[in-house]
Amino acid sequence: MSPATSGAGGRTEHQFHFGATLPIGPVPAGTNVLVEGASVDGTDRLLDQLLTTGRSPGEAAVLVSTDGAPQPSRRQFREADNVGLVCCGVNADETVPDEVIAASVASPGDLTGIGIQFSKTADAVSVGGGSVRVGVDSISTLLMYVEDARSVFRFVHAFTGRIAAMNGLGLFVVDPDAHDDRTMAMVRGPFDGRIQLRTGESGPELRASGFGGQPSDWQPFDL
Amino acid sequence: MSATILCVDGDADRRAETAETLSSVAPGPTDVTAVGSVEGARATVASTPVDCAVSEYDLPDGTGMDVASAIREHCPDAVCVLYTSAPHDEVDTSGAGEVIVEFVPRGSTGGETELVSLVESLLRMRTHTAYPVPADESGRVAAVEAYRPVADDASAALDRLTEMAATHFGTSLTFVTFMFEHEQLMLEQVGEGPTLLPREDTVCTYALLEDGVVVIEDLQSDPLFAANEALGEAGLRFYAGTKLVSPGGHVIGTFCVMDEEPRTFSDAERSMLAAFGEEAMEQLDLRRRLADAPEVER
Numbered sequence: 001m002s003p004a005t006s007g008a009g010g011r012t013e014h015q016f017h018f019g020a021t022l023p024i025g026p027v028p029a030g031t032n033v034l035v036e037g038a039s040v041d042g043t044d045r046l047l048d049q050l051l052t053t054g055r056s057p058g059e060a061a062v063l064v065s066t067d068g069a070p071q072p073s074r075r076q077f078r079e080a081d082n083v084g085l086v087c088c089g090v091n092a093d094e095t096v097p098d099e100v101i102a103a104s105v106a107s108p109g110d111l112t113g114i115g116i117q118f119s120k121t122a123d124a125v126s127v128g129g130g131s132v133r134v135g136v137d138s139i140s141t142l143l144m145y146v147e148d149a150r151s152v153f154r155f156v157h158a159f160t161g162r163i164a165a166m167n168g169l170g171l172f173v174v175d176p177d178a179h180d181d182r183t184m185a186m187v188r189g190p191f192d193g194r195i196q197l198r199t200g201e202s203g204p205e206l207r208a209s210g211f212g213g214q215p216s217d218w219q220p221f222d223l
Numbered sequence: 224m225s226a227t228i229l230c231v232d233g234d235a236d237r238r239a240e241t242a243e244t245l246s247s248v249a250p251g252p253t254d255v256t257a258v259g260s261v262e263g264a265r266a267t268v269a270s271t272p273v274d275c276a277v278s279e280y281d282l283p284d285g286t287g288m289d290v291a292s293a294i295r296e297h298c299p300d301a302v303c304v305l306y307t308s309a310p311h312d313e314v315d316t317s318g319a320g321e322v323i324v325e326f327v328p329r330g331s332t333g334g335e336t337e338l339v340s341l342v343e344s345l346l347r348m349r350t351h352t353a354y355p356v357p358a359d360e361s362g363r364v365a366a367v368e369a370y371r372p373v374a375d376d377a378s379a380a381l382d383r384l385t386e387m388a389a390t391h392f393g394t395s396l397t398f399v400t401f402m403f404e405h406e407q408l409m410l411e412q413v414g415e416g417p418t419l420l421p422r423e424d425t426v427c428t429y430a431l432l433e434d435g436v437v438v439i440e441d442l443q444s445d446p447l448f449a450a451n452e453a454l455g456e457a458g459l460r461f462y463a464g465t466k467l468v469s470p471g472g473h474v475i476g477t478f479c480v481m482d483e484e485p486r487t488f489s490d491a492e493r494s495m496l497a498a499f500g501e502e503a504m505e506q507l508d509l510r511r512r513l514a515d516a517p518e519v520e521r
Contacts, residue, residue: 103311107320109320110317111321111323112288112291112316112319112320112321112323112324113314113316113320116311116324119311119326119327120311123328146321147450148321148451149446149447149450150353150354150423150447150450150451151323153354154321154351154352154353155323157350157352157353157355158323158350161350161351162325162341164344165340165344179446180446182429182446183447185432185433186354186355186429189355189356190350190355
């Protein structure tokens, strides 16, 4: 992992917390984390927890959903307060509750449009100037839709830079088994740390690394 | 860190105001060039590299997206920002989905402060590159710049090495490179090819980040390089490269072979390529130490 975004934008004292349900310690503002796992193991539900649990008053969350709108079963995100959504490929207004501030982009291949609609949504949900958690689900979908992987990398690099500059928390999902080692090495470059997800013998387990004070072993948790 | 910023706005008063705002980008010095049109922007970046472009969306002969596209063509690593009073939803990205721009609303409370803060952060982090940047990139760039003055002195020795490597490996292109901040320069090469390439177009840019000799047997079937037009147009399919590592531990360039056909590369060939790279580095370092040594009185 490169320290490309570490300390960028002059970090504040703010830290992001995740409550008692996730075995993850506080994460400093301006951090970008790669969430590595397969969707069958529940990366979408883990992302929803990371975006919505343990938030301080005024903290907002924005989810960039690259594969349509979040399913109705993702109630934790859809029913949370102070959240925004950028949907790719569907009309967000028709698919999410009215309380969710939503924007749409025609296709996951419109990386520039995703960035602009994120800017609009983040401005709308952080009216009080609170910190923003940003989820992107997923980089794997972008790599499927965009022919030139370098464009996806420029997008990820620019987006993580923007999140660091605004002292937010970036949470980008990728399925490592869907890509070759060289592509994964490129994808991991801009991130400060990662959270790996797997299904262990007794249920879901995660391991956080790259940002200080995290348990080094696989930790069971409820998903 | 000095920065060159291009400011684009069709309205002269607004353009002057934005240019004045951008002149305060820290730590400076900041050189701001202001133009009023897409064509003006295109002409500027065709002759003068910029680190950042800040553009209004609506322009007399196009949009800020046209400016961003021109920037990506000439200065692919530059930070591109739309600083505009146009609403988000009016920005048409349909023809520029992979250009990537930042969006800062003009006229909002604190908009100027946000613009300056964002440009400062993104210039410092170099976040609009289409490739990973090594951890100590500023140290690495300083290291390669220190070897630039001795490239001519080492030319004959490097030429002999590339000739020997081309004969040994039987590849169609053999070369030694310096990897500067934004471009790869071919110091010596056997075979046809451009001498200067944008960093994002080269395989070596990615090889810098990997350990040992990097071999890609078929570039066309590799997910990272299959869509690389520069490689496709050159008809290159095979790559093997080793890093040139300075005594200070910085990667300053590469020693590479490429070919028009996919092929394998044995362990013995990897060892031999690594040896060619080490010899090239020694030749460069010898010239640098000679250049740094005090002149001996005769």
